[in-house]
Amino acid sequence: MDLSAINPTILIASLMVASTPILLAAIGELVVEKSGVLNLGVEGMMITGAICGFAVAVETGSPTLGFIGAAVGGAVLSMLFGVLTQFLLSNQVATGLALTLFGLGLSALLGQGYVGITPPATAEVNFGPLADIPVLGRILFQHDFMVYFSIALVAAVWAFLKFNRAGLILRAVGESHDAAHALGYKVVYVRLMAIGFGGACAGLGGAYLSLIRVPQWTEGMTAGAGWIALAIVVFASWRPVGVLLGAYLFGGVTVLQLNLQAAGLDKIWGIPLKVEYLSMSPYLITILVLVIMSSGRGRASLNAPAALGKSFHASS
Amino acid sequence: MKITTVLTGAALALGLAGAALAQDKVKAGFIYVGPIGDGGWTHEHDIGRQAVEAEFGDKVETVYQESVPEGADAERALTQMALQGADIIFTTSFGYMDPTINVAARFPNVKFEHATGYKSADNVGTYSARFYEGRAVQGLIAGRMTKSNKIGYIASFPIPEVIRGINSAYIHAKKVNPDVQFSVVWAYTWFDPAKESDAAKALIEQGADVILQHTDSTAPQAAAKAKGGVITFGQASDMSEYAPSPRVSSIIDNWGPYYIRQVGAVMDGTWKSENTWDGIGAGMVKIGEMSDAIPADVQAEAKALMASLADGSYHAFTGPLNKQDGSAWLAEGETADDGTLAGMNFYVEGLTGDVPN
Structure with missing residues (x-):
């Protein structure tokens, strides 16, 4: 057996599809955590987005409306978390976990009538002649719009946090809510907006699963993707570029190892491949690369927002 | 009396009453x-x-x-x-x-x-x-219907039950189509629609036109439907929402x-x-309705195999069969005993790749 059984252009194209749901959820969670809120409910918001997007797309016949519905669904669910943690000052960890359980149950209920339905197909963006360029055309110019949107979103979040005054305020709130409050910023509202953004992104990620990657609705279909997204934010030490790299690495190695297995490869360059090691490789490689990348600057652990997970009340 | 005491008392009483009822x-x-x-x-x-x-x-x-x-x-x-x-x-x-x-x-x-x-x-x-009896029927249909002679198999964990299924499907596909090849992908999960779908896509991209699955969701069916020109089988449940194509038949656990x-x-x-x-005979394993996508002669052949498995006149593991390394396992006419089947941890001759540990 040799590597020729695997077509590298199709492989790269499919790894981008496999990575997009985690990427969307992770970039949303990054913004939430940058504002000093730890929302462990990503899984619940993803699955709710998956069914909201699926239902809207099936009912209207439009995948675009489906994605909008997913973003709204995820954001609305996240507001539940927002109200509980920001106004009623509940514990963020417990509330986030509860949000996951709630989302899983709610989505199962909403999805009762949608099992076994095929959603409307999402068209590829038409780049005209660009799509016909050999190799590059397949890799870069034959995707659905969400793939481009997710990458653009990462760039936008990066620019927002780095160059924008509002981004600076968001980071200030995440680093020291007392100082931000003393300067007159509305800590709770900034955080609510961040939570809503995170919910919308998670919802989009979930809908990408149910509308494009699988495509179908199945109860519990996120199967832990939300937790992977949470882990990637930490291992990327809260940097958008790191999130992009982490998500693509994880998705990429997952798809690659499945392709290696399907091709029946038992060794590459003389190194024997064992299925059991291949299966754990997405987790290992992603963690390893992100840890090494952050340790280069020697401040991996210092990069966490200082007020992460702490409740804020103006009286304190 | 404080309201909390009253409530606690009421709760206790209810609890006791519940326990009594539960008896x-x-x-x-x-x-x-x-x-x-x-x-x-x-x-x-x-x-x-x-x-x-x-x-x-x-x-x-x-x-x-x-x-x-x-x-x-x-x-x-x-x-x-x-x-x-x-x-x-x-x-x-x-x-x-x-x-x-x-x-x-x-x-x-x-x-x-x-x-x-x-x-x-x-x-x-x-x-x-005895899901392997159902797998035998699947293998026969798969072997008859594949055009690329490549059959993809999404496996979950390397446990005897899954390995039995792979062996049984392979033996019966090979019997009707000596050129058939199996690609087995181990997903290491029972339920992860995204991963199951990715595995199905990887197999289809590499030429498989039949996808057998031993994972629990319908995601591989959806992936096969999206790609087109691929047949699948319902696993554990009829999965009839994907009939008549890609799902052409199924194994139903009853x-x-x-x-x-x-x-x-x-x-x-x-x-x-x-x-x-x-197994099939006792009704614990059922074969879901075969769709029109299966040619009539193949359907007849599959039904004959089902009947012989059900009445016990044929065993899905009947010799001569060798293990993957070529060593003899079952002699001509010999059938596998339940003990060996229950602990099966080897591939039969002709399958490629290793059984993971």
């Missing part, structure tokens, strides 16, 4: 590995649970817990269910084997039934279905009659630890 009812618990809406394995177990409720009505109470991880956390879920007063608990996945044995030792008065495993105790029975029998045995006190392993 009359048999409580049957089910531990599921996936959500009941997975459309496959867990879905069918839950239909079996509902059959128990329908059969016994008020005399039985059923409880279940979904998506219980295999391993240490299953012990917690099992212990909780036993403490809640379950009289019999069905643990419906291979990975619950050791947790079931451990918890059963602590609750000698609770009956346990573990699916697809091989460890039993005085209060732990085991049950499984647990209801067994669950009714065992819960009934608990009621009349005749339950004892047994090892049940039924």
